[in-house]
Amino acid sequence: MKVNIPSDTELADLIEHRDPASVTVYLPSSPVPAERERLQLALRQHAKTAENALEAAGIDGHNRRAIADSFDRLQTDREFWDSQARSLALFLSPSGTHAFHVANDLPEHLSVGDRFDVGPLLRSVSFANEGFVLTITQSSAHLYELRADRGATEVPLADLPEDASEVLRQEPHGGQADRVSDTGALGPKIQQRKYCSVIQDAVLPHLGDDHIPLILCATDDLEPAYREVNSYRHLAEAGIPQHPDSLTPKELDREARAILDALYVQQLAGWKERFENLRGEGTAVSQLTEVARAATAGAVSELCFDLESTALEGSIDDAGAIHPATGATHTTYGLIDELAVRVLRTGGTVRAVRKGDLPDDSPVAAILRYPPVR
Structure with missing residues (x-):
């Protein structure tokens, strides 16, 4: 496919x-x-x-x-x-x-x-289900991209030096302390952080400054070291606890998507709480007619809509008035979809959610830039 x-x-x-x-x-x-x-x-x-x-x-x-x-x-x-x-x-x-x-x-x-x-x-x-997974061990680092349409796909880290892991073998203090042991234990914390910084420098260009979560799967020694040097705003608090070498890409994908699902639930819960707080100020509405007028006027900052609500057909005029239709025709369109389009056109953000994730018994909920004019 x-x-x-x-x-x-x-x-x-x-x-x-x-x-x-x-x-x-x-x-x-x-x-x-x-x-x-x-x-x-x-x-x-x-x-x-x-x-x-x-x-x-x-x-x-x-x-x-x-x-x-x-x-x-x-x-x-x-x-x-x-x-x-x-x-x-x-x-x-x-x-x-x-x-x-x-x-x-x-x-x-x-x-x-x-x-x-x-x-x-x-x-x-x-309805995004995307993210990145970064695996780190003493000898290697790999970045995987998760997309809604495919499983974990490795992203080549072209800027990662082949000898990056040699950072862990360096001996500070003139070699008088914190040596790497004969058993292969990782070096002291300063080397671990330096190693993770080298990895991060290679990873960041692939992430940009986007909203996509980054999920960490690292060994017990390197997981806290990477979090200390991390500068990516969307590094997930939850990581994959298994050793990276013990997971196949398919297993890595499964573990990461469970974390993405939990993040999504957490984000929606925060959005609903914010919606309720703003409702009392008049800048959060869920009635379809109010959302339509606000979206047409460019007043909607954020819109959540029912992912499965496709039955409402009709048109929306330039004043934001809804003209429902009994069924789909060549000249009508999905009303909820049109609202989402109007919000995007005026610089707002949209999110498709399940009906149970919306605050009221309505297919839409919107946070406004300013209270509607009555």
Whole structure:
């Protein structure tokens, strides 16, 4: 299964896109070659439906043909069909085509309008289950990346000197004290910290200043030494207690994801507590109509929404008023998804959560930048 998801820049471009001839297609997919014919047939049907919808919307023939040509090119692109995952997200307009292979199971949907229906894709990428794992022993250090769509994958530490572990063999004080013993015990603390600093210098460029947690799996001697020199803000307090050499990458992945799950629960609990504190000040709301008005006005700083709430369809006007629909059509979109898009467009943050993690019996909850105007 080959997965490619949009970067933050690509996602922002999709959200900001405006063109009367904008077509969005979500299609359940499969990496199994035998499924290709079914997928191609489904895409041809969506192409025909999109052509009719564009004509009904008054889109001129030139722009309709441009989109039809894009559908045709996809049909004949062998590399494209060899790179399927669980879902396919397509965004087509006269100016170009964007295709993403997604590991999540997204419902089949077609929309035609003046913008792309980014909500379902946003829903799949905002429920993050990502992190890094750093293993440290006396003789080696390895960095692994955890992604929602794949297991632990090693990240080469190109800047780590091959002889980094020799730091542990250096003898301070002229060799009169703190020698490394014949049994192979680690050197004194000063060497341990220096060794961990060398490792950190090689690791930090791969982490940047992001929000992704770093989980430590180190020997008993080196675990406290690394924490002493650490400067990465998102080093998890909990580490993997097993010796790094005793774990396979698959086992390392399992242990790390348990820590990520616990971190996520902790973060949500803190968010809910903050939400309740701000509710009394009028800067935290959960009523759908209030959130819609605030999101449209650019007043939402943080939005949590129900990961599984996909039934609410309709549209939201420029004043933030909700116009519900009885079902999905080519001109409607998921209301919760549209709220998330509007929050992102105005510089807010969004998080897809399970319904039980929300503070009220509502599919949304928002922390505002300022109290709403009544």
